[in-house]
Amino acid sequence: MACFIHADIDAFYASVEQLDHPGYRGKPVIVGGLPSDKRSVVSTASYEARSFGVHSAMPIFQAYKLCPGGIFLRGNMGRYKEKSQEVLAVFSDFSPDVKAISIDEAFIDITGTERLFGPPETLAKNLKERVLRKTGLVVSLGLASNKYIAKIASGMSKPDGLYIIPPGGEEGFMRSLRVNKIWGAGRKSQELFKKYGLKTGEDIYALPKEKLTLIFGKAFGLFLYRAVRGEAAAAFDDDRGSHSISSERTFPHDLYDEFTIETVLFDICQDLMFRLYTNNLQGRTIFIKIRYDDFHTESARETYPYPVVSMNELFEFLRLLFQKKYKPGRRVRLLGAGLSNLEPENHSRQNELFEMINEKERKLEKHILEINTKYPHAALKRGRSWLIDK
DNA sequence: TCTGGGGTCCTAGGACCC
DNA sequence: TCTGGGGTCCTAGGACCC
Numbered sequence: 001m002a003c004f005i006h007a008d009i010d011a012f013y014a015s016v017e018q019l020d021h022p023g024y025r026g027k028p029v030i031v032g033g034l035p036s037d038k039r040s041v042v043s044t045a046s047y048e049a050r051s052f053g054v055h056s057a058m059p060i061f062q063a064y065k066l067c068p069g070g071i072f073l074r075g076n077m078g079r080y081k082e083k084s085q086e087v088l089a090v091f092s093d094f095s096p097d098v099k100a101i102s103i104d105e106a107f108i109d110i111t112g113t114e115r116l117f118g119p120p121e122t123l124a125k126n127l128k129e130r131v132l133r134k135t136g137l138v139v140s141l142g143l144a145s146n147k148y149i150a151k152i153a154s155g156m157s158k159p160d161g162l163y164i165i166p167p168g169g170e171e172g173f174m175r176s177l178r179v180n181k182i183w184g185a186g187r188k189s190q191e192l193f194k195k196y197g198l199k200t201g202e203d204i205y206a207l208p209k210e211k212l213t214l215i216f217g218k219a220f221g222l223f224l225y226r227a228v229r230g231e232a233a234a235a236f237d238d239d240r241g242s243h244s245i246s247s248e249r250t251f252p253h254d255l256y257d258e259f260t261i262e263t264v265l266f267d268i269c270q271d272l273m274f275r276l277y278t279n280n281l282q283g284r285t286i287f288i289k290i291r292y293d294d295f296h297t298e299s300a301r302e303t304y305p306y307p308v309v310s311m312n313e314l315f316e317f318l319r320l321l322f323q324k325k326y327k328p329g330r331r332v333r334l335l336g337a338g339l340s341n342l343e344p345e346n347h348s349r350q351n352e353l354f355e356m357i358n359e360k361e362r363k364l365e366k367h368i369l370e371i372n373t374k375y376p377h378a379a380l381k382r383g384r385s386w387l388i389d390k
Numbered sequence: 391t392c393t394g395g396g397g398t399c400c401t402a403g404g405a406c407c408c
Numbered sequence: 409t410c411t412g413g414g415g416t417c418c419t420a421g422g423a424c425c426c
Binding site: 061218220242245247 | 391392394395397398399400401
């Protein structure tokens with residue numbers, strides 16, 4: 001019988017800060033931005049902060065109103081990644097099959113580890129204990145025969161939770177579940193649950209497949225139909241590589257000057273190209289995203305027969321796309337761009353001469369991007385002319 | 391003073407081909 | 409003369425996740 005653990009670090013970013021700064025312990029810590037950062041939102045709130053009503057995705061100004069005495073921090077991703085690795089390393093002591101699904105969550109396949117580590121419950125308790133001892137962090141665990149249910153289970157008794165669905169109990173668990181606990185059903189779906197008077201898994205169970213797909217759409221309707229029957233959702237099962245990369249900026253104040261906006265676009269381009277290079281990827285589809293001051297958001301994309309080959313090209317293509325989409329004079333609060341249709345580098349079918357010229361350009365760019373990334377204040381970053389004028 | 395950033399997947403409609 | 413059906417690729421927008 002398969003057995004999976006879903007592990008979730010409690011209030012991850014805030015917990016790391018409290019670990020690193022003893023003075024923060026026992027106090028409301030809010031990671032995401034300073035009170036003066038007008039357009040930031042909360043990434044993580046410590047449980048002390050949550051008792052004031054502060055939660056993830058809440059605008060910082062609102063969190064500040066609820067909890068003016070809180071410790072507000074912008075956060076330190078590098079440090080969080082480091083701690084994440086430490087925790088994953090402990091997971092690996094218990095199973096060779098550990099899959100991180102985000103910086104603070106992982107699935108651990110403990111199928112067939114009974115002889116080594118004892119029954120699942122014993123393993124789980126030992127794992128929690130060892131994570132705490134070795135990293136100082138608290139994890140909540142869910143155990144079940146499939147990943148989807150383990151994922152829901154880990155959220156059932158947070159913080160410091162351990163929730164086990166015994167084999168055979170999957171359907172019963174899902175049918176008794178309140179709909180707000182269904183993973184994959186967000187705000188819009190919750191509205192639909194309410195509209196149709198669906199309060200628990202049992203209510204969904206009672207509906208025929210056709211009715212569900214009518215209400216929720218084909219894919220999600222079918223997903224729900226299977227989920228409440230305790231069947232494993234395919235959502236976590238495939239090993240999906242990277243399909244797209246993107247970068248976006250929300251400005252402290254709306255922008256409407258095209259040159260200024262395009263300078264930001266250039267900066268985003270450097271970001272994207274650097275990440276493409278360091279991961280040895282190429283992309284055939286480029287896209288931009290514009291959010292106006294009224295929050296109305298538009299996007300545009302374009303697919304080319306060959307991958308974008310250089311920073312120069314990427315910027316020119318993105319700029320054209322931007323000019324095609326942008327309504328001059330309108331105030332822009334966010335600009336984003338990215339690439340999809342990604343593939344490993346050098347899979348393009350260009351002729352050799354072109355490839356050679358290209359290689360030179362790419363090498364130069366790689367160096368420049370490296371310098372700009374290592375030393376963000378270096379002179380190279382100041383002007384965007386070094387590429388445009390070439 | 392509203393509403394981050396980095397992703398994935400789904401839908402609906404259009405173009406195009408056989 | 410009043411128009412099929414399937415497959416694939418593409419675009420724009422939206423839901424959802426952490």
